[in-house]
Amino acid sequence: MTSALRERLVAVAVRVAGISAIALLLVIFFFLIQQGLPALAEVPLPDLIGSRWYPIEGTFGLVPLVLGSLLVTLAATLIAVPLGVATAVFIAEVAPRSVREVLKPFIEVMAGLPSVMLGFLGIAILAPELYHRLRLTTGLTAFTGALLLGWIAIPTIVSVAEDALDAVPRGYRDGALALGANRWQTIWRVTLPAARGGVLTAVMLGIGRAFGETMAVMMVTGNAAVIPRGWGALFQPVRTMTATIAAEMGEVAGGSTHYHVLFLIGILLFLISLAVNLVGASVVFRARTRAERILS
Amino acid sequence: MNARRQRQWTQRAGFGLLTLATIVTTLPILLIVLLILQRGLAAITPEFLLAFPSDGLRAGGIFPAILGTVLLTFTMTLVVAPLGIAAGIYLAHYAPDNRLTRSIRIAILNLAGIPSVVYGLFGLAFFVIFFRMGTSILAGALTLAIMTLPVVITTTEEAVRSVPNSFHVVSVSLGGTDWQSVRRILLPQGLPGILTGVILGVERAAGETAPILFTAAAVYLPHLPTSPLDPTMALPYHLYVVSTQIPGMPAGVQYGTAAVLLILVLLMNIIATVIRSRARARRRW
Numbered sequence: 339m340t341s342a343l344r345e346r347l348v349a350v351a352v353r354v355a356g357i358s359a360i361a362l363l364l365v366i367f368f369f370l371i372q373q374g375l376p377a378l379a380e381v382p383l384p385d386l387i388g389s390r391w392y393p394i395e396g397t398f399g400l401v402p403l404v405l406g407s408l409l410v411t412l413a414a415t416l417i418a419v420p421l422g423v424a425t426a427v428f429i430a431e432v433a434p435r436s437v438r439e440v441l442k443p444f445i446e447v448m449a450g451l452p453s454v455m456l457g458f459l460g461i462a463i464l465a466p467e468l469y470h471r472l473r474l475t476t477g478l479t480a481f482t483g484a485l486l487l488g489w490i491a492i493p494t495i496v497s498v499a500e501d502a503l504d505a506v507p508r509g510y511r512d513g514a515l516a517l518g519a520n521r522w523q524t525i526w527r528v529t530l531p532a533a534r535g536g537v538l539t540a541v542m543l544g545i546g547r548a549f550g551e552t553m554a555v556m557m558v559t560g561n562a563a564v565i566p567r568g569w570g571a572l573f574q575p576v577r578t579m580t581a582t583i584a585a586e587m588g589e590v591a592g593g594s595t596h597y598h599v600l601f602l603i604g605i606l607l608f609l610i611s612l613a614v615n616l617v618g619a620s621v622v623f624r625a626r627t628r629a630e631r632i633l634s
Numbered sequence: 635m636n637a638r639r640q641r642q643w644t645q646r647a648g649f650g651l652l653t654l655a656t657i658v659t660t661l662p663i664l665l666i667v668l669l670i671l672q673r674g675l676a677a678i679t680p681e682f683l684l685a686f687p688s689d690g691l692r693a694g695g696i697f698p699a700i701l702g703t704v705l706l707t708f709t710m711t712l713v714v715a716p717l718g719i720a721a722g723i724y725l726a727h728y729a730p731d732n733r734l735t736r737s738i739r740i741a742i743l744n745l746a747g748i749p750s751v752v753y754g755l756f757g758l759a760f761f762v763i764f765f766r767m768g769t770s771i772l773a774g775a776l777t778l779a780i781m782t783l784p785v786v787i788t789t790t791e792e793a794v795r796s797v798p799n800s801f802h803v804v805s806v807s808l809g810g811t812d813w814q815s816v817r818r819i820l821l822p823q824g825l826p827g828i829l830t831g832v833i834l835g836v837e838r839a840a841g842e843t844a845p846i847l848f849t850a851a852a853v854y855l856p857h858l859p860t861s862p863l864d865p866t867m868a869l870p871y872h873l874y875v876v877s878t879q880i881p882g883m884p885a886g887v888q889y890g891t892a893a894v895l896l897i898l899v900l901l902m903n904i905i906a907t908v909i910r911s912r913a914r915a916r917r918r919w
Binding site: 341344345348349351352353355356357358359360362363365366369370372373420421422424425427428429432433441443444445446447448450451452453454455456457458459461462463489492496520521522523525526543546549550551552553557580583584587588592600601604607608611612614615616619 | 641642644645648649651652653655656658659660662663664666667669670717718720721723724725727728729734735737738740741742743744745746747748749750751752753754755756758759760763764780783784787811812813816834837838840841842843844847848870871873874877878885888892895896899900902903907
C-alpha cells in the first residue's frame with residue numbers, strides 16, 4: 339500500500355468514526371420513534387394526558403409520571419445547586435492547595451459511584467431513618483429520592499462550575515484585589531459573575547443528570563403513580579418517568595400497547611434531555627477543557 | 635475602620651459557609667464508602683467471590699455476577715476504544731472548523747446527556763430485537779459502548795490536543811505525513827490521557843444498571859455464559875435484585891455485593907489517577 343493511499347484511508351476512517359456520533363444520535367431517535375409512536379395511535383390523546391397510570395386496565399395517563407419526575411428533580415435541584423456551587427467556589431477560590439488536591443479526586447470518585455449502590459443505601463439506611471425521624475407513613479418518598487438525586491447531581495455541578503471559575507482570568511482577581519476588595523468581595527462581585535455562564539451550564543447539566551437518573555430513584559421513591567399535590571406530596575411516594583420504564587419494561591409483551599407507551603415515555607425523556615443539554619451548551623462557555631468534565 | 639471590620643467579618647462568615655457546604659457535600663459520601671467497606675468486607679470470603687449463589691440468592695457467592703460484569707465491560711471496551719479514539723483523533727487533528735464538525739460536537743454533547751434508561755430502551759429495540767441478538771452479553775455490551783462513547787471521544791480529543799503543536803510542526807517539517815505524526819508523536823504523547831478516558835468509561839459502564847436491564851441481565855443463571863449471545867448476571871443488577879426483589883435477604887449478601895462493586899469502581903479510579911499523575915510527573919513539556 340502506498341503511503342499516499344494509507345494517508346487517505348486513515349483520514350477517511352477517522353472521519354467516519356467522528357460522523358458516527360451524529361449517526362448514532364439519529365439512529366437512537368429513529369428507533370425510539372419507531373417503537374413509541376404507535377402508542378399515539380393506540381391510546382387516545384385525552385387518555386395520555388389523563389391523571390391515572392394503570393396499565394393493567396389499559397389506562398395510560400402520563401401526567402402523574404411527568405409530575406413525579408418534575409417534583410423529584412426540582413427538589414433535588416434545590417438541594418444540589420447551592421451545595422454544588424458553594425463547594426465549587428470553595429475548591430476553586432478558598433481551599434489551600436493541599437486541600438484542593440484531596441477534594442478534586444474525591445469529587446471524581448463521587449461522580450463514579452454507581453447509582454444502584456446509592457439506591458441500596460437509600461433503602462437500607464436513609465429511608466428507615468427518615469421514616470422514624472419525620473414520623474412518615476413510609477420512608478420511600480419523593481423527598482428520599484430527592485436527597486439521593488441531590489448527591490448524585492452534585493459532582494457534575496461541582497466539576498463543571500469549578501472549571502468555569504478556573505477559567506476566569508487571573509487578572510480579574512488581581513484587579514479587584516488591587517482596588518482594595520477583599521477575597522470575599524472578589525469572589526462575590528468579580529469571579530462568580532465572570533463565570534456565570536459556566537456556572538449556569540453546570541446547573542443545567544446537574545438538572546439533566548438528576549432528571550435522567552433511574553435506579554436510585556426507582557429504589558427509594560415508593561413508585562406510586564399518583565399526582566403529587568402541594569409540598570406535602572414531597573413526603574409521599576411518587577413515581578418518575580425513568581423508574582416506570584425500568585420497572586415495567588421487563589414485564590410487558592413486545593409490541594403491546596403498554597410496550598409502545600413505555601417507548602413513548604422514552605421519547606419524552608430523550609427530547610427533554612436534549613433540550614436541557616442544548617440550553618446548557620448554548621450558554622456562553624468557550625474554553626475547551628470543559629468538554630471533558632461535562633462528559634465524564 | 636468599622637466598615638473594614640465588618641468586611642472582614644463578612645468574609646469570615648462567607649468562607650465559613652463555603653467550608654460548611656463542602657463538608658455537607660463530601661462527608662456523607664466518605665461515610666457511605668467507609669460503611670460499605672466495613673460491613674461488606676466482613677461478608678467477603680473466598681467462597682463469596684468464587685461460588686455460585688444458592689438458596690434463592692440468599693447464600694453462596696456472586697461469582698457469575700462478577701464474571702458477567704467483567705465480560706460486559708471487556709466486550710464493550712473492544713468496541714468503544716477503537717471507535718472513540720478514532721473519533722477523538724479526528725476532532726483533535728483532522729476536523730476542519732465547519733458546520734459538520736460543530737454538528738459532531740453537538741451530537742456528542744447530546745449523547746452524553748441521554749438518560750441511561752433510554753439507552754436501555756434503544757438497546758432493546760435495536761440490538762435485542764432488530765438485530766436479533768436476544769438478551770445477551772453482546773447486546774448489553776454494545777448498548778454500554780454507545781453510552782460510554784462520548785466520554786472516550788472527548789478525553790481522547792483532550793489528550794491529543796494537549797500535546798504541544800510544535801511537536802506536530804517538527805514532525806511535518808522533517809517530512810512526516812499527517813498519519814505518521816499522529817501515530818509516532820501525538821498518540822504516544824497523549825496515551826496516558828487516552829487510557830485515563832477509557833478507564834473512566836469502563837468505570838462508568840461497570841456501575842450502570844439501567845442500560846443492561848432489558849438487554850443483557852438475568853436474575854439468576856445456573857451456568858456461566860458460554861457465548862456472547864448468552865444472557866449474563868451482572869454486579870450492579872445483582873445488587874438491585876438482592877436489595878429490592880427478594881424478601882428475607884441477609885444484609886451480609888447485600889453489603890458484600892455492594893462492597894465488591896465499590897472496590898471494582900474505586901480500583902479503576904485509582905488506576906486512572908495513577909496513570910495521569912505519573913504521566914504529568916514524567917512530562918517534559
